[in-house]
Amino acid sequence: MSLFSTSVRANAVRPSSAKGPLRDRFFKGSTPWLFLAVPLLLLATFTLLPVINMMWYSFTEWNGISKDKEWLGLGNYLEFFTRPELFRVFLVSLYYFFASFIQMGLALYFATILSFNTRFKNLFKGIIFFPYLINGVAIGFTFLYFFRPGGTLDASLAALGLEQFQQQWLGNPDIINVSLAGTSVWRYMGLNFVLFLGAIQSVNPSLYEASSLDGAGKWQQFRYIILPSIRPIVGLSVILAISGSLAVFEIPYVMTGGANGSMTFVIQTINMAFKSHKFGLASAMAVILLLIVIVVTALQRKLVPDEKVDLT
Amino acid sequence: MRMRTAAMVAATTSLALALGACSSSDNGDGGTSTEPTSGATAGASEQAVAGDITVLTNRTDLVDTVFADYKTQFETMYPDVNVTFEAITDYEGEVATRMSTDDYGDVLLIPNSISPNDLPDFFEPLGSVEDLSKTYRFVGSEMTFDGTSYGIAITGNANGLVYNKKLWADAGVTDMPTTSEEFQTDLQMIADNSDAIPLYTNYADGWPLTQWETNRGGVTANANAVNELADTDTPWVEGSDHYVIDSLIFDAVAAGNTEPDPTTTNWEQSKADLGSGKIATMALGSWAIVQMQEAADDAANIGYMPFPAQVDGKFHSVISGDYKNAVNIHSKNKAAAKAWVMWFADESGYAADQGGISPRIDGPTPATLADFDTAGVEYIELTPAPAGKESLVSDIDSESEIGLLNPEYRQKLVDAARGARDESKQQLFDDLNSRWAAARASVEG
Numbered sequence: 001m002s003l004f005s006t007s008v009r010a011n012a013v014r015p016s017s018a019k020g021p022l023r024d025r026f027f028k029g030s031t032p033w034l035f036l037a038v039p040l041l042l043l044a045t046f047t048l049l050p051v052i053n054m055m056w057y058s059f060t061e062w063n064g065i066s067k068d069k070e071w072l073g074l075g076n077y078l079e080f081f082t083r084p085e086l087f088r089v090f091l092v093s094l095y096y097f098f099a100s101f102i103q104m105g106l107a108l109y110f111a112t113i114l115s116f117n118t119r120f121k122n123l124f125k126g127i128i129f130f131p132y133l134i135n136g137v138a139i140g141f142t143f144l145y146f147f148r149p150g151g152t153l154d155a156s157l158a159a160l161g162l163e164q165f166q167q168q169w170l171g172n173p174d175i176i177n178v179s180l181a182g183t184s185v186w187r188y189m190g191l192n193f194v195l196f197l198g199a200i201q202s203v204n205p206s207l208y209e210a211s212s213l214d215g216a217g218k219w220q221q222f223r224y225i226i227l228p229s230i231r232p233i234v235g236l237s238v239i240l241a242i243s244g245s246l247a248v249f250e251i252p253y254v255m256t257g258g259a260n261g262s263m264t265f266v267i268q269t270i271n272m273a274f275k276s277h278k279f280g281l282a283s284a285m286a287v288i289l290l291l292i293v294i295v296v297t298a299l300q301r302k303l304v305p306d307e308k309v310d311l312t
Numbered sequence: 313m314r315m316r317t318a319a320m321v322a323a324t325t326s327l328a329l330a331l332g333a334c335s336s337s338d339n340g341d342g343g344t345s346t347e348p349t350s351g352a353t354a355g356a357s358e359q360a361v362a363g364d365i366t367v368l369t370n371r372t373d374l375v376d377t378v379f380a381d382y383k384t385q386f387e388t389m390y391p392d393v394n395v396t397f398e399a400i401t402d403y404e405g406e407v408a409t410r411m412s413t414d415d416y417g418d419v420l421l422i423p424n425s426i427s428p429n430d431l432p433d434f435f436e437p438l439g440s441v442e443d444l445s446k447t448y449r450f451v452g453s454e455m456t457f458d459g460t461s462y463g464i465a466i467t468g469n470a471n472g473l474v475y476n477k478k479l480w481a482d483a484g485v486t487d488m489p490t491t492s493e494e495f496q497t498d499l500q501m502i503a504d505n506s507d508a509i510p511l512y513t514n515y516a517d518g519w520p521l522t523q524w525e526t527n528r529g530g531v532t533a534n535a536n537a538v539n540e541l542a543d544t545d546t547p548w549v550e551g552s553d554h555y556v557i558d559s560l561i562f563d564a565v566a567a568g569n570t571e572p573d574p575t576t577t578n579w580e581q582s583k584a585d586l587g588s589g590k591i592a593t594m595a596l597g598s599w600a601i602v603q604m605q606e607a608a609d610d611a612a613n614i615g616y617m618p619f620p621a622q623v624d625g626k627f628h629s630v631i632s633g634d635y636k637n638a639v640n641i642h643s644k645n646k647a648a649a650k651a652w653v654m655w656f657a658d659e660s661g662y663a664a665d666q667g668g669i670s671p672r673i674d675g676p677t678p679a680t681l682a683d684f685d686t687a688g689v690e691y692i693e694l695t696p697a698p699a700g701k702e703s704l705v706s707d708i709d710s711e712s713e714i715g716l717l718n719p720e721y722r723q724k725l726v727d728a729a730r731g732a733r734d735e736s737k738q739q740l741f742d743d744l745n746s747r748w749a750a751a752r753a754s755v756e757g
Contacts, residue, residue, distance in 0.1 A: 063710070065411060066430045144516075148576035171573035173732040257518055259723045260575055260732060274405075275718045277425065277710045 058283035064273065069280075076284035086285070089265050092177055096248045096264075099181035100241035104234070106185070107192035112222055115200045125197070132190035140254030143183045144170075173261040180262055184251050188244075192237055199230035239300060243293045265289060362392035363645030365652060368417035370403035370635070382660050386652060393648045414642040418649040421466070421635035424717075428457045428702035435462040436639040436646055438653065441696070448657065448671050450633035453696040463636025464657045468669030469597040470616075470629045470681055470691065471526045474604050477615040479508050479592045488687055489620040490627075492560050499569040502592045511564045512582055512591045515574030515726055518719030523596045524561060525716055528553040530630040533623035535695045542704045545749035548741035555741065556621060558725055562737050565729035574726055583607040587614065599634065601680040602667040616683045627689040631669055704755065712751030714744060 058076055060069040080086055110128055114121045131139070146152045147169040154166045169179045207225050216224070227234075249266040252258060258267040266289070273282035369375060375397050383395045398417060400406050407423050410416040411434055422435065437460045438444065444451040444461050455463035483502040489495040499510035514520035529537035531553040541547055547554045564570055571577055585591040587608025594600075598616060605611035618627035637656055639649040656662060663670045667680035677685070697704070709716050721744065727733045728740055735743070 063427065063430075065408060065426055065434075067433050144576055144578075149573045151576070168573045168575075170575035171730075171732070173727070176575070256516065256575055257719075259515070259518070259720070260727055271718075271720070272713075274425075275715050275720070276713045277427075278713075 054283045055287055057279055058287050060280045062279045063277040064279045072280060076281045077288070079281060080284055080288060086268065087265075089263050089268050090246070092262065092264050093245045093248060095177040095181045096184060096245035097242065099185050100188075100245055103185040103189050104192055104237055104241065107189050107237075108196050108234075110189075111193050111196035111200055112226060115197060125193075128193050129190035131187050132194075134187075136187070136250040137254050139183065139187055140251055143251075144255055147179055170256060170260070176256065176260050176262050180252050180255060183255070184248065187251070195233050195237065196230060199233040200226055203229045235300075235304060238304075239297050242296050242300065246293055246296070247289060359645075359647035360392065361390050361647045361651045363648050364394045364396065365418040365643070365645050365648045366396050366398055367652060368398050368400060368403075368407060368420040370400060370421065372399040372401055375399040378662075378665065382656070382662075385660070386655055389655065390648070390651055393645075393651070395652065414640075416640055416642075418640055418643040418645055419637060419652050420640060422455050422463045422638045427706055428455070428697075431455065431457045431462045432460075434641055436641050436643065436650070438462060438464065438639065438650065447673060449631075449669070449673055449693065450636075450671065453694050454633050455636045455638070456696065457702055458699065463638040464653055465633030465636050465671040466656060467599075467634045467663035467666050468631050468671060469526075469599050469634055470631045470669065470684065470689075471523075471530055471597055472616050472618045472629055472684070472689075473593050473595045474586065474600055475593040475615050475617055476508075476586055476589055476591070476613055478613050479506060479589055480615075482506065483592075488617045488627075490622045492556060492563070492620055495560065495620040496563055496567060496569075499564055499593070500567065503569050506589075506592075508590055508592045509571050509585075510569040510592045512577065512585075512594050513561070513565070513570050513574055513726055514577050514579055514582055514594065515571075515719075515723055516577040517579040518723065520579065520594070520596065521719040521722040521726075522717050524557050524722065526597065526630060526632060527557055527595075527619045528630070529692055529694050530619055530628045531556045531621040533626075533628040533690075533692065535692050538694055538705055539697050539701075542701065542708060542752070545752060546745045547748055548744050557619075558722070558741070559737065560620075561722065562725055562729045565726050570726075570730075574723075574730070598678075598681060599666065599668060605680075616681065618684065618687065618689045627684075627687055628692050629684065629689050631691045631693055633671065634668065707755045708748065708751045711755050712747045714747055714751075 057069070059071065059073060061072050061075070062069040110124070114125055118124070149166075149168060149171075153169060157163060157165050167175070170176050203226060208221060211221055211225060247266050248264050249270075252262045252264055253267050253270075256262045258264065258271070265285070269282045269285045269289070272285065273279050367379075369379065371379065379397055383397070386395060387393060403421070404423050404425065407416060407420060408425050411423075416434075422431075426434070439461055441452050441456050441459050441461050444464070448464055449468060450465045451461045454465065455461065479502060480498070483498070483505040485498045485501060489498050502508060502510040529535060532551075534540070534553075537553050546552075548558065549555055582591055582594065583604055584607045586594060586604055587610070601614060601616055604614045608614055618629045621627075637653040639646055639653060643649050657671045664676055664678060667678045669678060669681075670676055696702075714721050724733065725737075725740060728735045728737070
């Protein structure tokens with residue numbers, strides 16, 4: 001006869017909030033924690049500990065290998081703020097930031113259309129989501145072929161008779177960031193799309209009927225019914241967009257390594273650590289990025305609060 | 313394949329990093345304990361050559377074939393030893409991380425990111441520079457600290473440019489260019505007479521651009537060129553190695569004789585293109601010759617020319633060691649590990665198989681450098697850094713964030729030359745000089 005069966009039998013005749021023996025309550029209360037123990041352990045080992053370590057490195061000067069680390073206090077942070085070229089790279093993030101609004105717009109559009117009865121809608125859902133599943137490095141290499149002179153994009157323009165638009169998509173420093181941001185949009189739109197799709201499908205369909213009886217058109221249905229109901233998801237997407245564009249790394253690193261004006265803040269941090277061997281300064285830069293993202297998120301939540309709108 | 317070539321390239325260019333001037337290691341490094349050299353080697357040789365050793369390597373392509381043969385041969389000579397190989401794809405990254413623990417194999421290649429004053433903490437001394445330099449090349453100037461050598465090179469490389477002989481001949485070029493101007497004229501002739509790209513920079517992959525760097529010392533025939541970098545505030549001044557090398561790249565790109573869109577170059581493709589006649593020239597260490605020959609339809613078409621600069625009517629080429637084999641200071645079987653390191657350099661024939669210069673002074677010269685012999689090229693080995701200043705140049709380089717052995721600053725050069733950036737060549741050089749001077753003041757001051 002186990003301890004648990006005793007307490008279950010005992011609680012069967014008592015209200016759920018009644019007090020049982022302490023030992024039983026402890027076991028019952030600790031079950032969730034036992035389930036969480038392994039994920040928490042993994043989180044602590046692979047996320048919290050390295051971050052704390054990195055914060056410690058940011059107060060030292062270290063070349064990455066040597067056994068001694070010189071303590072600098074806030075020296076690295078001061079150095080960062082006195083070197084404007086280090087945060088000029090945030091200007092590149094602006095390209096990705098604006099691209100992410102286009103991304104959200106497109107995702108919202110497709111999600112809305114594909115929530116209603118459209119022919120082949122499952123096929124389209126698959127096509128839109130599929131890029132998100134592909135490995136970022138593979139996408140980077142594929143798009144390098146896409147953008148090279150005489151590559152897929154140039155060939156497609158020629159086939160459509162639009163040769164005059166052919167140019168150096170990556171070689172031209174004025175549009176390299178637009179090309180890379182476009183690649184990013186292609187990759188991540190699927191994620192936004194799926195989030196919005198799920199949210200839109202949670203809207204009560206009788207509302208659409210009711211509104212069209214009242215004479216509402218599609219655009220009005222979208223603006224007054226759909227958009228308010230998915231506000232939390234839109235808020236989440238905007239936060240992800242901002243922090244994503246500040247910390248963009250994978251696509252530019254794989255495709256150009258940050259050359260020709262496509263250097264982003266995270267690539268610069270990586271180079272600072274692994275090429276210039278300045279782990280202290282690089283760690284400080286990473287901590288500063290974390291603080292910026294936290295501040296921006298907090299601001300955004302304050303300015304655009306996340307209340308759920310009740311439509312009934 | 314990529315990682316192997318990238319690693320070999322990085323290894324070739326690691327020479328300069330090991331050379332440096334004074335180290336600013338006055339912050340407690342004096343306390344690092346290094347056993348006196350004779351004591352260490354005496355202790356190691358008292359141990360029997362026996363036990364299990366793990367050898368780390370970056371040659372994932374050779375570990376099951378060529379290295380397996382080496383294992384058999386070595387174990388025949390030393391029956392009590394059992395060798396296991398660990399082939400690592402991202403060698404630099406993984407091993408540098410493992411070195412913060414004790415577990416990084418018994419024998420390993422010294423990663424390029426190590427600065428000389430960290431060597432005694434991680435590797436077993438192999439002998440004094442004085443003794444070893446009687447038998448082995450590159451020992452005096454690479455991976456040494458305080459008169460003690462910590463690594464023996466696995467092979468050696470010369471520096472120059474690999475080219476397609478047929479393309480150059482068809483364009484009407486008869487002799488190897490002896491000055492930068494002649495080189496630019498030759499590139500123009502190739503551009504005018506064929507569809508090939510005269511000079512391919514491999515800008516997108518980045519690391520091929522760092523191959524130009526190891527020509528320093530060869531341009532001015534000055535074996536002390538790298539050490540002198542620590543004493544000058546203007547490395548990019550008219551006539552200096554860096555000025556000549558970087559001007560050559562700049563002028564070639566500005567004249568339109570390189571690839572039209574550098575951001576989409578492809579290393580693997582370029583090997584095949586050199587062989588098939590779509591590319592005429594690339595600046596790479598001599599390790600690349602074998603790879604180009606393998607990728608070409610006709611291996612005899614691949615030639616190797618020295619950097620177009622002559623001193624006293626002769627070409628000069630800097631030869632430097634590739635990666636160095638070293639023994640982990642935490643190894644349990646140091647005698648066996650050391651035996652492998654020595655055997656690899658003396659008897660394995662690895663350097664000859666790979667078309668490289670033997671690490672032994674009395675070793676065979678490779679067939680791949682036959683063109684150099686015909687052209688009467690003189691080989692230069694860079695002089696070691698003065699004692700106490702081994703990592704000065706690399707410290708100044710890191711502090712300035714220029715990265716002589718990183719691709720970024722030459723990528724900027726290429727961008728400026730093709731009009732993607734506003735700066736002129738002189739502006740770029742002035743900026744580099746001022747950053748170098750500032751870093752020098754900060755490191756030495």
